[in-house]
Amino acid sequence: MKAIRYYGKEDVRLDEIDEPQVRPGTVKIKPAWTGLCGSDLHLYFHGVMPPAPSHDNAHPVTGEKLPVVFGHEFSGIVEEIGEGVTGFNLGEHVVVEPSVVCNECVACRDGAYNVCEKFGFVGISGRGGGLSEYVVAEERWVHSVGNMPLDEAALIEPLAVSLHAVRMVDLNEGDVAVVGGAGPIGLLTAAVLKAHGVTTIVSEVSTARREMALEFKVADYVVDPMQQDLAEFVKAHTGGAGAAAAFDCAGVQPVFDSLLKSLKARGHLQIVAIYTNNPVIDFPAMIFKELRVSASLGYAGDHQAAIDLVHSGKVNLKPFITARINAENIAQDGYQFLVDNKETQVKVIAQLQA
Template identity: 70%
Template sequence: MKAIRYYGKEDVRLDDIEEPMTLPGTVKIKPAWTGLCGSDLHLYYDGIMPPAPSATEPHPLSGETLPVVFGHEFSGVVEELGDGVEGLAIGDHVVVEPLIVCDDCPACKEGNYNVCQKMGFIGISGNGGGLSEHIVVERRWVHPVGDLPLDEAALIEPLAVALHGVRGVDVKAGDVAVVGGAGPIGLLTAAVLKAFGVTTIVSEVSQIRRDIAAKLGVGDHIIDPTQTDLVAKVYELTGGAGANVAFDCAGVQPVFDALQLSLKARGQLQILALYTETPQLNFSNMLFKELKVSASLGYAHDHGPAIELVREGKIDLAPFITARISAQNIAVDGYEFLVNNKESQVKVIAQM
């Protein structure tokens, strides 16, 4: 079968590889659409980063070294069912929760498998990926999506990231939240908050991204922090109280600082962004307002609820798709295109 495999920095190839076999307890899927992610860009342009293996060091759970099949945000159609598989039928539209976990570490045993001590990702760490003609996955990671279009279903994975972040804080309808950064995860986080009835303030320096946020309708207030004092504006909009929660989806110090200052007493800052440099934390601000700073990684038990949000019409994923490409020339049409047009793109999806 055909598959896009990652060999290392700026090296992806369309290869012929052996088709995987369906085993007991597994499901064979024909991938439909695969979303391109910031993690893919980091790997492609920067080279190896965990949880990807190297050419010599295998991932501890998949046992694979490079090259590995790429693509972890994907939808597909069920082709075969292994012995013992229940709750699915051939032809079902599904998405895959693309995790590889040990099931043995304390986090896994507590149900927090997203922070497994050896955690990996299908499509990054091995075990196949969405950029292939077929993939075999354990039944527990396969989630039916009903009649949800398969292109939209490819966005369930990043939506689950956003949902996990929102579910990790104490926020309810009528509260006020600030989202720092209107990239794909920031926009989806704002969409989840809106679906929950939260008044949402989106802060973004890029005019293009602010326009996208407005078009998507994910922010009650959309602010350019280079022109408007974000902290002062939040206090103005909240009658001097401050925001209940804030979400760092940017991963830069100025956003981190402004979000912390925008919170009300006993507010919570949730970090979803990946930081390339460790941010500095002003403990005096935390102490005198009893703030909480927490972080959210990936997802655990979130794909089902994310699918329901979409199926119930609370979130429309279609407008988040800004480009559809063929995977045959993914380096140029996908990764290079995204880097050169990152402000104007929300989600680019690829088809084999």
């Protein structure tokens, strides 16, 4: 079968590989659409990083080395059902929660498998991926999406990331929250907050992305932090109190600082972005306002709730899809296109033609 495989920095190839075979307890899926993620861009342009394996070192759970099939945000159709699997029907629309876990460490035993000591992702660490004609996944990780369009369903994975982050924060309907950064995860985080009845302020330097936050109806207010003081803006819209929560979806020091200042007493700053450098934290500000700072990674048991949000009509994923491409030229039409058009693109999805 055809598959897009990742070999290392700036090296992805369309290969012919063996078709995976269904096993007891697994489901064989024909991928439909695969979303391009920031992790894919980092791997393609900068080279291997955990949880991806290398040419010399295999992933500790999958046992695979490079090359691996790429693509971890994907939807598909059930093609074959393995022995012992009872929850699916042929032709059913599904998504795969692409978690690769050891099932043995303390985190896995506690249900926090997203922080497994040997964590990985289907489509990055091995076990196939969405950029292929077929993939086989354990029943545990396959989720039915009902009649949801398959292009929209490819966004369930990043929506689950945002939902997991929001679920970690104690918020009530009518509270005010600030989202720092209006990239794909920032916009989806704002969408989840709006779905829960939270008044949402999106802080973003890009004019195009601020406009998208309003156009997608995920922001009540938008702020250009280069032109306005975010903390003062938030105070003006909260009777001087500040925000109940803030979500760092940018991963840069200035955003972290401005979000911390925007919080009310006992407010909560949730870090959703991946930092490449350790941020400096203003501990006196935290102490004298009893602020909380926490972080989230991926998802753990959040996919069904994300699917339910879409089916309820509280989250509309269609506007987030800004381009559809043929995966055969994914390096130029996907990864490079995203870099060249990062302010106007939210989610690019790819389809591998059989």
